[in-house]
Amino acid sequence: MKRINLVLFSVLILWSCTEKNLDPTSPSLGKPGVITDVSVEATPGGAIVTYRIPNSEDILGVKAVYTITNGSTQEVSSSFYDNKLTIVGFNDMSEHTAELYVFNRALELSDPVTVTFTPLESPLSKVRKSMVIVNDFGGAQFQWANELKAPIVFDFLAADSVGQMVTRRIASSEAESMQQSIRGFMPEARKFAVVLSDQWGNYSDTITETIVPLFEEEIPKTDMSIMKLGNDASFTNWEGTDNFLIDDNTENFGHSANSSIPAPFTIDLGVEAKLSRIVMFQRFFSSLYYNWGNPKEFEVYVSATRPAQNGDWTGWTKVMDCEIIKPSGLPISDNSDEDKTVAQEGHEFAFPLDLPPARYIRIKILSTWGGTTFTHPAEIDVFGEVQ
Numbered sequence: 001m002k003r004i005n006l007v008l009f010s011v012l013i014l015w016s017c018t019e020k021n022l023d024p025t026s027p028s029l030g031k032p033g034v035i036t037d038v039s040v041e042a043t044p045g046g047a048i049v050t051y052r053i054p055n056s057e058d059i060l061g062v063k064a065v066y067t068i069t070n071g072s073t074q075e076v077s078s079s080f081y082d083n084k085l086t087i088v089g090f091n092d093m094s095e096h097t098a099e100l101y102v103f104n105r106a107l108e109l110s111d112p113v114t115v116t117f118t119p120l121e122s123p124l125s126k127v128r129k130s131m132v133i134v135n136d137f138g139g140a141q142f143q144w145a146n147e148l149k150a151p152i153v154f155d156f157l158a159a160d161s162v163g164q165m166v167t168r169r170i171a172s173s174e175a176e177s178m179q180q181s182i183r184g185f186m187p188e189a190r191k192f193a194v195v196l197s198d199q200w201g202n203y204s205d206t207i208t209e210t211i212v213p214l215f216e217e218e219i220p221k222t223d224m225s226i227m228k229l230g231n232d233a234s235f236t237n238w239e240g241t242d243n244f245l246i247d248d249n250t251e252n253f254g255h256s257a258n259s260s261i262p263a264p265f266t267i268d269l270g271v272e273a274k275l276s277r278i279v280m281f282q283r284f285f286s287s288l289y290y291n292w293g294n295p296k297e298f299e300v301y302v303s304a305t306r307p308a309q310n311g312d313w314t315g316w317t318k319v320m321d322c323e324i325i326k327p328s329g330l331p332i333s334d335n336s337d338e339d340k341t342v343a344q345e346g347h348e349f350a351f352p353l354d355l356p357p358a359r360y361i362r363i364k365i366l367s368t369w370g371g372t373t374f375t376h377p378a379e380i381d382v383f384g385e386v387q
Contacts, residue, residue, distance in 0.1 A: 028104070028106040028108055029056070029057070029058045029104065029106070031108055031109075031110065032054060032056060032058075032059060032102040032103065032104045032108060032109070032110040033054035033056065033102065033110060034054070034102060034110045034111055034112075034113050035051035035052060035053060035054070035062060035100055035102060035110075035113055036051065036052045036054075037050075037051060037052040038050070038051045038100075038113060038115060039051075040115050040116070040117045042117055042118055042119055042120050043086070043088075043119065043120060044119070044120045044121060044122055044123055044126070044148060045088055045089065045090045045091065045119050045120070045121075045122035045123055045124070046086065046087040046088040046089065046090055046117075046119050047086075047087045047098075047115075047117035047119060048084055048085070048086050048087070049064065049084060049085045049087065049098070049100065049115055049117075050083055050084040051083060051084070051085075051100070051113075052083065053080055053083065053102065054102060054110075056104070058104045058105045058106065059080045059102060059103075059104055059105075060079070060080060060103055060104055060105050060107075061077050061078055061079045061080050061102075061103060062077065062078055062080075062085060062100060062101065062102055062103070063075055063076065063077035063078075063085075063100070063101050063103060064076050064077070064085050064087055064098045064099065064100050064101075064115075065098065065099045065101070066087060066096065066097065066098035066099070067096075068089040068090050068091070068200055068202070069089075069090050069091040069092045069202055070091070070200070070201050070202050070203075072200070072201060074087075074088075074089050074200070076088070077103075085100070087117070088200070089198075089200035089202070090119040090122060090202075091122045091124050091125060091198070091200075091202035092119070092122070093118060093119055093120065093121060094118065095116060095117070095118050096116070096117060096118070096119065097114050097115065097116050097117075098114070098115050098117070099112035099113070099114055100112065100113045100114075100115060101113075122198075122202070123146070123148040123150030123152070123198070124150070124152060124196055124197070124198045124202055124204060125204075126145075126146075126147065126148065127144055127145070127146050127150070127152050127196060128196050128204040128205075128207070130144045130145040130146075131143070131144045131194060131196070131207050132144070133192055133193075133194070133207065133208075133209040133211065134211065134353070135211040135212055135213055135214055136181045136183070136213065136214060136276070136350075136353065137181075137183070137213070137214045137215070137216035137276030137277070137383065137384065137385070138183035138184060138185055138213055138214070138215075138216035138276070138383075139158070139181055139182045139183035139184060139185050139192070139213050140158070140181065140182060140192035140209070140211055140213065141179055141180070141181045141350075141353070142154070142156060142179065142180045142181070142182075142192075142194055143177075143178075143179045144177070144178055144179075145176065145177050146173065146174065146175060146176055146177065146178065147176060149174045149175070149176055150174065150198065151172060151173075151174050151198070151199055152172065152173060152174070152196055152197070152198060153170065153171070153172045153196070153197045153198070154170065154171050154172070154173070154180065154194055154195075154196055155167055155170050155194065155195045155196075155197070156168050156169045156170070156171070156180065156182050156192075156193075156194050157192065157193040157194065157195070157206075158182060158185065158190060158191070158192050158193070159190050159191040159192075163191070165191065165193055168182045169182050179350070181277075181350060183213075183216070185213045186213070187212055187213050187214060187215045188212065188213075189210055189211070189212050190210065190211070190212075190213065191208055191209070191210050192208070192209055192210075192211060193206050193207060193208040193209075194206075194207050195207075214276070214385070215385050216276050216383055216384065216385060217383065217384070217385065217386065218381060218382070218383050219269055219271065219273055219382040219383065219384060219386065220271075221246050221247070221248055222270075223269070223270025223271060224246050224267060224268065224269055224270050224382075225243075225246075225267070225268045225270065226242040226243060226245060226246065226265060226266065226267060226268075227266040227267070227268050227307070227360070228242075228266075229264075229266050229307060229308075229309060229310070229311035230309060230310040230311040231264065231310070231311035232264050232265050232266055232311055233256040233257070233260045233263035233264060233265060234256065234257060234260075235254030235255055235256050235263075235265060235376075236254070236255075237255045237256060237257045237374070238255045239252070239253075239255065240252070240253050240254045240255025240376055241254060242254055242265070244378075244379075245265065245267075245377060245379065245380055246267065246379070246380055247379070248379070249379065250281045250284075250346075250378045250379045251284075251378070252378070253283040253376045253377060253378045253379075254376065254377060255293070255374065255375075255376040256293075256365075256374045256375050256376070257374060258373050258374050259373045259374075260373065260374055260375070261365065261366070261367065261368070261372070261373050261374065261375060262364050262365060262366050263364070263365045263374070263375050264311075264362055264363065264364040264365075265362070265363055266307065266311075266360060266361070266362045266363075267360065267361045267362075267363075267380065267382070268359065268360055269358075269359050269360070269361065269382065270359075271359065271386045271387070272304065272357050272358065272359045272386070272387045273357060273358070273359070273382075273384040273385060273386045273387060274355075274356075274357045274384050274385045274387060275302065275351045275355060275357075275358055275361075275382065275383075275384040276350065276351060276383045276384040276385070277348055277349060277350045277351060277382075277383045277384075278300065278348075278349055278351075278361070278363075278380060278381065278382050278383070279346035279347065279348050279349075279380070279381040279382075279383070280295060280298075280322075280324065280346060280347045280349070280377060280379075280380060281343075281346045281347075281377065281378040281379040281380070281381075282294040282295070282324070282343050282347075282377070282378055283376045283377065283378045284343075284378070285376070288332070288333070288335055289335055289339060289340065289343035290324075290326045290332060290335065290339065290343070290369045291332045291333075291369050291370055292368070292369065292370040292372060292376070293368045293369075293370060293372045293374050293375045293376040294324075294368060294369045294370070294375070294376065294377070295324060295365045295367075295368060295369075295375055295377050296323065296324050296366075296367045296368055296369050297321075297322065297323045297324075297365075297366040297367040298322050298363055298364060298365045298366055299318060299320065299321055299322070299363070299364045299366065300318070300319055300320040300322060300349065300351075300361065300362070300363055301313075301316035301317060301318050301319065301361070301362040301363075301364070302316070302317055302319055302351075302355070302358040302360065302361055302362070303315055303316050303317065303358060303359070303360040303362070304356065304357060304358045304359060304360075305359075305360075306359075306360070307360055307362070316362055319351055319352060319355060320349055320351065322347075322349045324347045324369075325347075326339055327339055327342055332369060332370065346379075346381065351384075357387050361382065363380070365377070
């Protein structure tokens with residue numbers, strides 16, 4: 001009973017504190033004065049306003065109220081400890097105004113001070129101008145730059161069988177430069193498009209290109225084999241074997257020995273191919289992905305000619321630095337539904353489009369999700385066009 005009463009008392013205290021925050025924090029000492037010595041600096045998609053706060057003991061802060069490009073009203077504030085406000089959310093370079101109010105502990109507002117500014121080009125506009133759509137294996141590749149590293153959402157579309165544009169993938173990114181592909185199409189002319197948006201509900205126009213996807217197939221594993229170069233790791237340990245890496249079965253795995261990281265292994269495709277991508281599958285271990293010895297970071301190398309048996313790296317061309325990303329960012333002990341779906345579908349890494357044909361692929365696993373000194377990938381799929 002004491003425990004129940006203690007919990008109830010805690011809840012009441014928290015509720016009381018929450019309710020109290022909605023009310024003025026002190027009696028009124030009179031309407032606040034206005035800010036002075038105001039200056040405005042234009043920034044991408046907004047402005048920074050600096051000012052002097054009135055000398056009054058009950059001032060709590062300053063807020064700005066303004067309307068952004070899409071017509072929505074925004075409000076930002078700063079405390080009395082600061083002397084500036086950052087106004088954001090615009091997607092044009094027209095002249096705008098904002099009303100700045102001083103507010104006190106009684107939640108009274110001063111008279112407004114109007115500032116005028118013309119935002120610099122917004123991050124959304126900059127990214128939209130950099131967007132390029134090119135043909136890729138089995139689909140289209142979208143390439144862009146985001147020099148300001150702003151959070152942007154991308155809605156990728158492709159025409160269906162009757163020409164209607166349908167969303168195929170939605171992604172968000174703050175990366176400085178990025179590329180994204182949508183696949184699964186025959187090498188026939190098709191419209192592909194993308195729409196960009198930001199966190200304030202601004203949208204770009206629809207960027208559309210008609211392209212012919214490159215032919216793509218999964219490289220057959222009937223002639224594929226794991227080569228055993230002199231300095232490659234053995235993946236035939238515990239329940240794993242080397243050949244399980246390329247046996248079209250994600251329920252088994254290859255397993256390197258202890259103290260084998262970095263762990264390289266080499267695949268002979270058995271054919272020369274114009275490579276498009278690889279897909280790395282994790283082992284489903286202890287009812288989880290993204291754990292224990294599952295690969296996290298690895299490098300990919302290629303060669304068109306048969307490599308030296310001693311494993312010398314001089315004959316190899318490094319083409320990718322790869323990292324498996326856990327979408328949710330949750331701790332190792334917890335996988336979201338999205339985490340599981342992404343892992344089950346495999347983690348895709350695209351080769352450069354201008355990469356010459358190759359026959360040999362070498363993967364060097366550098367780290368694992370559990371920080372182990374061994375690794376146990378489940379499967380590797382390779383895609384491209386056999387020459």
